[in-house]
Amino acid sequence: MAELNVNIGKLALKNPVMTASGTFGYGIEYADFMDISRLGGIFVKGTTIQPREGNAYPRMAETPSGMLNAVGLQNKGAHYFAEHIYPEIKDIDTNMIVNVSGSSIETYVECAEKIAELDQIPAIELNISCPNVKQGGMAFGVTCAGASEVVKAVRKVYPKTMIVKLSPNVTDITEIARAVEAEGADSVSLINTMLGMAVDVEKRKPILSTVTGGLSGPCVKPIAVRMVWQTYKAVKIPIIGLGGIATWKDAMEFILAGATAIQIGTYNFVDPTAGIQVIDGLNEYCDRHGVKSITELIGALHH
Template sequence: MNNIDKRLEVTIKDMVLRNPVMTASGTFGYGYDYEDFMNLESLGGIVVKATTGANREGNAYPRMAETSSGMLNAVGLQNKGVDYFCNTLYNKIKDINTNMIVNVSGSSIEEYVEVAEKINELKNIPGIELNISCPNVKQGGMAFGTDPKMAAEVVKAVRRAYNKTLIVKLSPNVTSIVEIAKAVEGEGADSLSLINTLFGMAVDAEKRQPLLSTVTGGLSGPAVKPVALRCVWQVAKQTKLPLIGIGGIMNATDAIEFILVGATAIEVGTANFINPAISQEIVYGISEYLDRHNIKNISDIRGII
């Protein structure tokens, strides 16, 4: 364990994070995939791969296309289902000493509730991140996150079934992200994480065909950071919930930018693919920033823009 910098500690509802740095679902496996490269316990939290009610094979290959300063993916929530998670994967992650958060997804309200109920029983999972914003599944996913009524309905149902920290992950693919944020805040969400990937596509001009099997996919990486910052800034001004900023964070400076516009914590996503130790390096980088600017506590700069 590295020396804990108490200035970095933040709270999201009942979860105490030793620092604001978390890792984003779908980019960090189940945590232990990164053990060779870094100390997992240096992180504030880890959001594991999306879990659905039943096994999902995901979309056909190709599922990924590199773009300028980013990438598109169309994985399609491949996972072995909530029972496999509870019976097998949970045992492999329950002793990792950080906030292990499960990303919960589904195609119907019933499926979201079923997964949330089962995860609620797991002692060492202090929170879930409700994924109402995946652009890569035919049913559900983003459909719930782009309509304020549907977003409210799913959060309401899950809130009844889940009594620990409930984070709702928002989609940027909406006219007004504030409207969605307010709708889920009204139904008892404890925190919002934003943004999920931007709905996009890529084309191979030589072959005259799309680069993804599904034609469209989700854009991530530094290319989306300005959109993500804007979303966090807007939502921070209009809601009271603690926010988790996500979108193109590649280094500590990027993380600080999200905190300045109102994020309590951040999630590192695509950057984990490029430098598997980056999340830990960002923790050190934030400490160094506080030293350099003589800041006593990370909360002193939160939302000052």
């Protein structure tokens, strides 16, 4: 048994395998299929200070090896979360991390302040990369100035571990990563979904109600691995890698490219027990390679 525990900022993870926001509900949706407390962490659904109904149906289009979504941050708001959902999930024995979103600097700050009050939420993931909302979201994540501004403002009110989720829809992701590191982010997670589009040729109409949406799933994995590798060379803070991870081998690619931890996202829909399979596979890999701690493998590519 290798040591799989890793640290992200002040967060101690029992293993580097977590589940991505928007793909795992609040964790409890998956509890019938697996012991969710075995995960290193669970990133719960994107939360905003005000409730949001999200975008109109249809919000999803399947693609080969992936899917497009345009959910648009549907959630019941941070107050509802604190009063009704938090009590249900706070005692799950893993890191329950809230993905925080906003439509302006003020709403990001307000939401982060509300979540900071919750003792058993040890970290937030600041979502500056949602491609499916008209205001805020990705608008902050595609320029260094926008990313810096929101991270700086949230850092002032949020003392616990702050992870910033980055958009791949940029010319150079390392510039954004450096900018948020400079404003005090404890970690960056990448990548959020890639902007895409699908057309119903019979109806001659876009499939998604919003025309464009976010692409995720195994089809984006090589892009995500490349961006993790580039970012690993650019920043000192730990990186959480995600984008199309389905198996332990995928997870290992991200870790070797420089990720300290990983998230499983869209693949949870195909195999709700994917997280457990990945944990077990990483353990076997470490044993097979005579590795005592998985931390030895972070960024450990042979050149």
